[in-house]
Amino acid sequence: MTRRTTRAVTRIAAGAAVVALLPVLAACGGADPADDAATASTTITLVTHDSFAVSEDVLAAFEAESGLTVEQVAPGDAGTLVNQLVLTKDAPLGDVVYGVDNTFASRAVEAGVFEAYQPEDLDPQVAAYAPDDLAGTLTPIDVGDVCLNLDDGWFDENGVTPPATLEDLTKPEYRDLTVVTNPAMSSPGLAFLLATIGAFGTDGWQAYWTDLRDNGVKVAESWEDAYYVDFSGAGEGGQRPIALSYATSPAFTVSEDGATSTTSAMLGTCFRQVEYAGVLAGTDNADGAKQLVDFLTTQEFQADVPAQMYMYPADPDVELPADWQKFAPLADEPFEVAPSDVAAHRDEWIEQWTTTVVG
Known part of the structure; x- marks a missing residue:
């Protein structure tokens, strides 16, 4: 599993290899320019974060209907993805991007990474997930709450009362039990930083992180590392029973009979994340790129997301898995930070966090 499921490593690697080989092949003798043009017009490169996944049959149906071939390139977590998009904007990595989220999106928009596009028939409820500074440029694809997860079995076995609030994590009984991710590199990490800013205010969040640091919080570079290497609840040998993940993650750790889950989400620690897709400026196939963005909003793809x-x-009309109401509810009151404040202060807050926590 990646952030939420097993990613198509082979397909992504193959896509990256194809992209890497294109300049080499073009330089070889005997290539027909007409063939190169035909390939360029039917191949669309989708740039994603590491956790993108889609069922093979769903993607194959789109490719068959559109006549396009979708190659995938994944440069890293969402923070790394945005950094790479900005650095390569004059020679874009592909045609479409998926996985830029509401914590990092304004950085990429301000850098001119995207060509303005949004599907004409986009549901107004879906479009509402894009604030004014993103409207018409990025298309909302999915939504989730970033929050701390607990290994319930660990707390039962060790006779420790599980924490319930952000403040609890700074108490001595939870020393060295928590792992989070770096907000400079990880979109969940930045979302959690924003949750603490929403909870403690612009004048109080640094003191909170100082307490968290002094209580032994571990910082991982990516969600995969935090959840699958450090979290004891992932079944991979981790040692920390409190890990930054998603409110939906407990739906993945459900028992075989579907009656219980071995993990739970601290719904009082959440920040709501929205992930977007967009057409990359400089694409050689704008029509194909727009078709791919349209596909990501279809019922077929949307139903595949959970x-x-x-x-x-x-899409609010998509039916959710039966066990999500019990094991994967969204938070009733996630912490909020105004999008304009995120855009204005994101880099400043990340720098302050790094100084406070990493040193």
Whole structure:
């Protein structure tokens, strides 16, 4: 599993290899320019974060209907993805991007990474997930709450009362039990930083992180590392029973009979994340790129999102898995930070966090 499911490593690697080989092949003798043009017009490169996944049959149906071939390139977590998009904007990595989220999106928009596009028939409820500074440029694809997860079995076995609030994590009984991710590199990490800013205010969040640091919080570089290497609840030998993940993650740790889950989400620690897709400026196939963005909003793809990526589809009409109401509810009152404040202070807050926590 990646953030929410097993990613198509082979397909992504193959896509990256094809992209890497294109300049080499073009330089070889005997290539027919007409063939190169035909390939370029039918191949669309989708740039994603590491956790993108789609069922093979769903993607194959789109490719068959559109006549396009979708190659995938994944440069890293969402923070790394945005950094790479900005650095390569004059020579884009592909045609479409998926996985830029509401914590990092304004950085990419301000850098001119995207060509303005949004599907004409987009549901107004879906479009509402894009604030004014993103409207018409990025298309909301999925939604999820970033929050701390607990290994319930660990707390039962060790006779420790589980924490319930952000403040609890700074208490001595939870020393060295928590792992989070770096907000400079990880979109869940930045979302959690924003949750603490929403909870403690712009004048109080640094003191909170100082307490958390002094209580032994561990910082991982990516969600995969935090959840699958450090979290004891993932079944991979981790040692920390409190890990930053998603409110939907407990739906992945459900028992075989579907009656219980071995983990739970601290719904009082959440920040709501929205992930977007967009057409990359400089694409050689704008029409194909727009078709791919349109596809990501279809019922077929949206219905595939929960099982493949453990996120809520942005389309409110898509039926959710039966066990999500019990094991994967969204938070009633996630912490909020105004999008304009995120855009204005994101880099400043990340720098302050790094100084406070990492040193």
